[in-house]
Amino acid sequence: MRRRQPPFSSHCPSESPTVNPTQPAVAAPERIVIATRESRLALWQAEHVKARLEALYPACEVVLLGMTTRGDQILDRPLAKIGGKGLFVKELETALLDRRADIAVHSMKDVPMEMGEEFALVTISEREVPLDAFVSNKYDSLDDMPPGAVVGTSSLRRESQLHANYPTLAVTSLRGNLDTRLRKLDEGQYDAIILAAAGLTRLGLSERIRGTLASEVSLPAAGQGALGIEALSDRPEVAAWMAPLNDIDTSACVRAERAVARALAGSCEVPLGAYAVVENDGLWLRGFVARPDGSEIVRAERRGALVEAESLGKALADELRAGGAAEILASL
Ligand SMILES: NCc1[nH]cc(CCC(=O)O)c1CC(=O)O
Helix, strand or coil: CCCCCCCCCCCCCCCCCCCCCCCCCCCCCEEEEEEEECCCCHHHHHHHHHHHHHHHCCCCCEEEEEEECCHHHHCCCCHHHHHHHHHCHHHHHHHCCCCCCCCEEEEEHHHCCCCCCCEEEEEECCCCCEEEEECCCCCCHHHCCCCCCCEEEHHHHHHHHHHHHHCEEEEEEEECCHHHHHHHHHHHCEEEEEEHHHHHHHHCCCHCCEECCCCCCCCCCCCCEEEEEEEECCCCHHHHHHHHHHCHHHHHHHHHHHHHHHHHHCCCCCEEEEEEEEECCEEEEEEEEECCCCCCCCEEEEEHHHHHHHHHHEEEEEEEEHHHHHHHHHHC
């Protein structure tokens, strides 16, 4: 059986949980509004949370509030150049502040490492396949691709690892939502593309996955494959309503991964990956920092207890810095 844990506050991990089990239970919700982006993936995720909330609270009306973010509008430039992940959450956070919505549902990978004090990640739900997927109409795997074949990716993390592991391939930038990226592949602009397996699976497109990339080939991004729910920090009743959706193992993994990314990158875009799994009741955390061209990759790994996820992440970041990541970061 899975253990559940009370919600936590992302920006202040040592703070005691918002919900004290000895306090009287919060009344069941009557209406919950979910702020969501309007890409097919975001809507699937919001519908997924909606269905889980309806099952938990049969008398509650759950509605979606669809919104377009700056990140969805600006599609012609790499994310790293237009301000990064924050572009995908700001509009949703404004809806929370205005009380037009109670929660926002996010792909944890898209949530900035630093959040404003007024916001909290109240739950992280059980994660799906966290790995990257190889998608192609021509080749079975990266190993099958001839020199000069073109691989499209949307992140410095994937790009740097491809350069390092497959130096003869041509790696180019690919942006847009999942459907757009697949269309560009089908039109022949790329010989293959790399996408998160979780997104494809959620949209019923798992038949497009020719193979998943082992974590040794493409270490995932912090939070990849996990869904998070954000709410205002000063609404403990919302945190209490969401608490049953929290998965303690995924939460620990994602908190450890985000601690690595936070300590190394802050809000800037850096080629880095962080990936944790639960093994023998403990965390096994791995991370890397690379030069964008893949000419240098610094890797480290560490094991620790679930309860020290954040400090494990910080320690791994320190180890990466000491191992050469500091020079790479300084040069970016
Ligand atoms: N950056 C966009 C994004 N945000 C979350 C996912 C996939 C689902 C997930 O990781 O939870 C994707 C697509 C991708 O990277 O291929």
